[in-house]
Amino acid sequence: MQFLFFVLFVYFLLSQGKISGNGGMKHMRYAWDGAQLITLAGECAGTLGHDRVGTAHFLLCLSAAPFWPGQLLQRFGLHRQLLQDLTVLAYGAGRPAAPSRRMTRNVRRMLHSAAAEARCAGACRIGAGHILLALVRQEQSTAGQLLQLCRV
Numbered sequence: 001m002q003f004l005f006f007v008l009f010v011y012f013l014l015s016q017g018k019i020s021g022n023g024g025m026k027h028m029r030y031a032w033d034g035a036q037l038i039t040l041a042g043e044c045a046g047t048l049g050h051d052r053v054g055t056a057h058f059l060l061c062l063s064a065a066p067f068w069p070g071q072l073l074q075r076f077g078l079h080r081q082l083l084q085d086l087t088v089l090a091y092g093a094g095r096p097a098a099p100s101r102r103m104t105r106n107v108r109r110m111l112h113s114a115a116a117e118a119r120c121a122g123a124c125r126i127g128a129g130h131i132l133l134a135l136v137r138q139e140q141s142t143a144g145q146l147l148q149l150c151r152v
Contacts, residue, residue: 028115031125033067040065041107042099048087049094052102055110055135055143056087062132069132078150086149090142106141110134 030038040061045053063073064080103111111126113134118126138144 028118029125031123031127033065033128034114034126034131037061037065037128037131038111039099042101046097046099048084048091049096050091051094051097051100052104053100053107054091054104055106055138055141056083056090056146058107058110058131059135059143059146060084060087062128062135065128067128069128072132076150078147082150083146086146087142090146106138110138110141110143113137 037058041053041057044057044061045051048057050057059073059078060080060083062069063078063083064070110131111134114126114130117130117133118124121130123130135141135143136147139148
């Protein structure tokens with residue numbers, strides 16, 4: 001029930017800030033917060049010594065983000081330290097390295113889903129809210145499993 005409320009609330013927030021549609025645009029660009037999130041997830045993976053960026057890295061970065069998706073996750077009790085500890089449990093920890101640009105299959109799937117969410121909401125660009133909604137819907141990904149573990 002809480003999960004359904006979470007998804008509906010995120011969708012409501014996205015629809016309130018929607019921008020006029022983009023017609024037949026096939027490839028969407030990222031809004032500032034969406035692009036920043038991708039960069040931060042790569043840095044996070046590198047800091048934790050991971051060679052690829054996974055969905056858990058996106059969730060971890062979203063939880064610390066100053067924009068509304070981060071604040072929403074924090075209200076649900078998903079704080080950065082908790083998610084970082086869970087991410088290390090899920091992926092292990094290595095030696096810190098340069099930011100990773102390689103993404104897992106689940107991340108690529110999630111980013112395609114975020115583009116579809118943005119298109120559906122009539123937005124011109126993919127924002128952090130679209131990425132959060134796509135993460136929440138990927139229940140089989142590591143981030144999805146972490147959200148289920150935290151009962152979101």
